[in-house]
Amino acid sequence: xxxxxxxxxxxxxxxxxxxxxxxxxxxxxxxxxxxxxxxxxxxxxxxxxxxxxxxxxxxxxxxxxxxxxxxxxxxxxxxxxxxxxxxxxxxxxxxxxxxxxxxxxxxxxxxxxxxxxx
Numbered sequence: 004x005x006x007x008x009x010x011x012x013x014x015x016x017x018x019x020x021x022x023x024x025x026x027x028x029x030x031x032x033x034x035x036x037x038x039x040x041x042x043x044x045x046x047x048x049x050x051x052x053x054x055x056x057x058x059x060x061x062x063x064x065x066x067x068x069x070x071x072x073x074x075x076x077x078x079x080x081x082x083x084x085x086x087x088x089x090x091x092x093x094x095x096x097x098x099x100x101x102x103x104x105x106x107x108x109x110x111x112x113x114x115x116x117x118x119x120x121x
Contacts, residue, residue: 006058008054008055011054011058012111013108013111013115014051014054014058016107016108017047017054017108018051020101020104020108021044023101024080024101025044027087027093027098027100028043030094030097032092035092042083043083046080047076047080049079050073050077050112053069053073054069054070057070057072067116067120070112074109074112074116077109077112078109081109084102084105
């Protein structure tokens with residue numbers, strides 16, 4: 004039987020990243036309520052969601068496709084975190100934690116994608 008998506012380490016790390024992003028965006032100024040906040044949240048949720056959806060697909064090829072989409076979303080999150088950093092918005096320690104989790108998730112996805120090419 005295929006491993007449940009909840010058991011995948013990369014999905015677990017993506018979930019940690021998303022929770023961290025939600026905490027971080029709570030520290031953003033109110034004027035980001037319709038700007039960076041929802042974009043960051045959507046992009047971070049997309050990572051774990053695409054891992055889960057891909058896991059539910061029938062083939063490794065389809066799974067890889069969704070993992071690649073998740074990988075793209077990690078780059079989107081990284082970019083948005085860099086924007087926040089340059090604008091000096093949000094809690095600095097939380098921003099650093101979110102960046103670290105995003106980079107780690109991205110690396111894990113890359114390794115996982117490579118392992119499925121095998």
